[in-house]
Amino acid sequence: xxxxxxKCLITGGAxxxxxxxxxxLVNRGHRVTIIDNLYNGKQTYHDDLFQKxxxxxxxxxxxxxxxxxxxxxxxxxxxxxxxGVKSTMDRSVExxxxxxxxxxxxxxAALKYDKKxxxxxxxxxxxxxxxxxxxxxxxxxGATNKLRWCYAVSKTLEETLCLGYGLKGLKVSVVRYFNxxxxxxxxxxxxxxxxxxxxAALKGDPIQVYGDGTQTRCFTYISDAVEATIRAxxxxxxxxxxxxxxxxxxxxxxxxxxxxxxxxxxxxxxxxPFEDVYPLGFEEIPxxxxxxSKMSSLLSFKPKVSFIEGLSETIEWFKENI
Numbered sequence: 233x234x235x236x237x238x239k240c241l242i243t244g245g246a247x248x249x250x251x252x253x254x255x256x257l258v259n260r261g262h263r264v265t266i267i268d269n270l271y272n273g274k275q276t277y278h279d280d281l282f283q284k285x286x287x288x289x290x291x292x293x294x295x296x297x298x299x300x301x302x303x304x305x306x307x308x309x310x311x312x313x314x315x316g317v318k319s320t321m322d323r324s325v326e327x328x329x330x331x332x333x334x335x336x337x338x339x340x341a342a343l344k345y346d347k348k349x350x351x352x353x354x355x356x357x358x359x360x361x362x363x364x365x366x367x368x369x370x371x372x373x374g375a376t377n378k379l380r381w382c383y384a385v386s387k388t389l390e391e392t393l394c395l396g397y398g399l400k401g402l403k404v405s406v407v408r409y410f411n412x413x414x415x416x417x418x419x420x421x422x423x424x425x426x427x428x429x430x431x432a433a434l435k436g437d438p439i440q441v442y443g444d445g446t447q448t449r450c451f452t453y454i455s456d457a458v459e460a461t462i463r464a465x466x467x468x469x470x471x472x473x474x475x476x477x478x479x480x481x482x483x484x485x486x487x488x489x490x491x492x493x494x495x496x497x498x499x500x501x502x503x504x505p506f507e508d509v510y511p512l513g514f515e516e517i518p519x520x521x522x523x524x525s526k527m528s529s530l531l532s533f534k535p536k537v538s539f540i541e542g543l544s545e546t547i548e549w550f551k552e553n554i
Contacts, residue, residue, distance in 0.1 A: 234477045237261050237262055238257075238262045238263070238264050238306040238307050238465075239262070239263045239304065239305040239306045239307075239308045240257050240263065240265070240305060240306065240308075241264075241265050241267070241301055241302065241305040241307070241308045241309070241319075242254055242257075242264060242265070242266050242267070242308075242309045242311060242393075243267050243268070243308070243309070243310050243311055243312030243338065243447075244267075244268055244310075244311035244313060244315075245264075245265075245266030245267060245287075245309075245311070245332075245479060246266060246268035246282075246287070247268065247272060247311065248412070248414075248416050248417050248418055248454070249352070249409070249412060249457060249458070250266070250268070250309070250311045250312075251281075251416060252414070252416070252454050252455070252457075252458050253309060253311070253423050253458050253461060253462070254266055254285070254371040255281055256455075256458050256459075256462065256464065258281065258284070258285060259547075260269070260462075264285045264286075265285065265287075265288070265301065265305065266282070266285065266286065266287045266288070267287075267288045267289075267290050267292070267297075267301065267312070268287070268289065268312065269289060269290065269291040269292075269312075269527055270289060271314060272468070274389045275472055276428065278353050285515075288301075291312075291330075291334070291428065292310075292312045292330075292333075292334030292335070292337055293330060293333055294337075295337045295338065295340075295341075298337045298338060298341055299337075299340075299341045299344070301341075302338065302341035302342055302344075302345055302346075302347055303341065303344075303345045305347065306347060306348065306365040307347065307348045307349075307350065307354070307465055308338055308347055308348070308349045308350070308463065309350045309493040309519065310335065310338045310349055310350070310351045310352060311352040311491060312334060313330070313334070313335075314326060314327040314330050314331060315327075315354075316424060319429060325381045325383040325393055326475075327382060327383060328346055328385070328386045331386040331387070331390060331525060332386055332389055332390060332393070335351070335390040335393055335394075336393060339397045339402060339404070341391055342397075342402055342403075342404070342499050343397050343400055343401065343402040346401075346403075347403070348404070348405075348465060348467075348470075349394070349402065349403070349404040349405070350378070350404075350405050350406060350407060350461060350464045351391070351404060351405070351406045352388065352408070352409060352461075352467060353387050353390065353391050353406070353407065353408045353413055353473070354383075354387050354408060354433055354473055355404050355408055355409065355410040355411070355475070355477065355520055355522065356383055356384040356411055357371060357384050357385060357387050357388050357391065357408065358371055358372075358383065358384075358520070359371050359372045359373040359374070359384055359453075360373065360515070360517060360549060361371060361515070361519065363519050363521035363522075364521045364522060364523040365475065365521065365522050365523060366475075366523040366526075367408070367472075367473045367474065367475055367523070367526055369523075371384075371388065373385065374515045378514070378515055380483065380510070380514045380515050381515075391406050391473065392468065393473060395473075398470065399471075399476050403413065403467065403470045403495040404470065404471065405440075405464040405465075405469040405470060405471075405472055405473075405474065406472070406473040406474065407461055407464050407473075407474050407475075407476045408473060408474065408475050408476060408477075408522075409452070409457060409459065409477070410449075410451075410452055410474050410475065410477025410478070410520065410522045411424070411449045411450060411451045411477070411520065412452050412453075412454055412457045412478065413426040413427070413451050413452070413453065413454065413542065413543075413546060414450075414453050414454030414455070414542060414545065414546050415454070415457045415545065415546055415549035415550075415553075416454075416549070417454075417546065419431040419550075421426070423464055425449070425484060425487065426451065426487070426491070426543070426546065427546075427550070428440075429487065429488055429491040429492075430491055430495065430546060430550045431493050431550065431554060432501070433491050433495040433497035433499045433513070434495055434497065434547075434554055435499075436497065436498065436499055438501070438502040439488045439491065439492060439499050439500070439501050439502065440486050440503075440504045441484055441485055441501055441502065441503050441504065442484075442504050442505075442506050442509055442516075443484075443504075443506050443516060444485075445483060445484045445485025445486075445488065445503065446483050446484075446485065446518075447483065447484050447516055447517070447518050447519065448481050448482060448483045448484070448519045448520070448521070449481070449482065449484070449487075449520050450477055450478050450479055450480055450481045450482075450506035450520065450521055450522060451478065451480060451482065451539055451542070452477045452478045452535060453478075453535065453537035453539075453541075453542035453545075454478065455536075455537060456478070456533075456535040456536060456537055457476055458483065459529055459533060459536075460527060460533050461476065461477045462473075462532065463531040463532070463533055468530065469525060469530060469531070472526075472530060474525060474526050474527055474530060474531065475523060475524055475527055476527060477522040477524055477527075477535075478522075478524070478535040478539075479521065479522070479524060480535075480538075481519075481521055482538045482539070485501070487532075488501050489501070491543070491547070492507050494540075494543060494544055494547055495547055505520075511526075532552050
């Protein structure tokens with residue numbers, strides 16, 4: 233399916249992953265349309281690319297436009313969502329309603345017009361389960377009053393909608409991303425840990441490690457995530473959930489030290505209690521480690537970019553764009 237030229241619609245296409253996905257699809261000869269309400273994304277990520285392909289500033293909640301656009305494309309990469317820790321804690325109602333209703337609009341239209349959907353989910357759905365996280369493994373969340381879990385709950389419901397529409401005949405694949413990083417990743421106090429660390433190191437600001445820094449993550453470079461996402465178009469991935477990640481596990485304190493070293497920075501490393509950063513009962517996930525055997529067998533893919541290589545590329549991008 234990926235060999236011929238396809239008309240691809242990317243919701244959330246002005247964001248970090250979406251903009252890289254759009255660029256790669258265009259490079260492969262596919263025709264791409266991007267929609268984004270620019271809540272998280274930036275049109276300036278790709279001024280040159282967006283002059284060549286259609287970009288529409290609309291929301292996934294606009295069901296009439298979604299219906300029209302889906303009807304005129306072959307594949308829909310549904311990345312549009314409200315996400316991020318700050319949104320999870322501060323805007324839980326909007327996050328839940330926007331994500332679930334937006335996904336339902338996309339799935340309904342795709343079923344109506346017999347289109348393929350690749351849905352972007354997250355490793356957050358595993359919650360506090362015991363790693364390694366396998367796609368068919370159990371999930372474990374904290375108490376309802378811990379709003380930190382509302383994003384995981386919304387993505388779980390969206391995955392369930394995908395599989396439910398799959399039973400109705402929709403061609404849909406779910407990809408669960410694990411800590412994707414690279415150029416254009418969002419920086420800021422509530423951003424992913426890598427862009428946050430790099431930004432601080434390059435500015436000479438303290439690199440803030442939340443908690444004691446012993447928590448671990450497995451980081452996946454953006455080009456590897458994009459390649460795996462494109463491979464999920466294939467019909468053999470229909471009605472499947474696939475972890476997209478690497479097994480290059482690192483604790484956050486060592487990550488801070490590595491970023492400082494590669495950035496040639498003298499920034500101090502500062503420990504910050506979680507309760508000083510996140511309101512309303514935040515809970516940390518100590519370890520997040522994926523089982524990637526399904527990605528290897530079903531997508532015939534393994535990450536190719538080493539962590540040092542990817543981190544160095546990311547730092548160089550931030551040097552020019554910070």
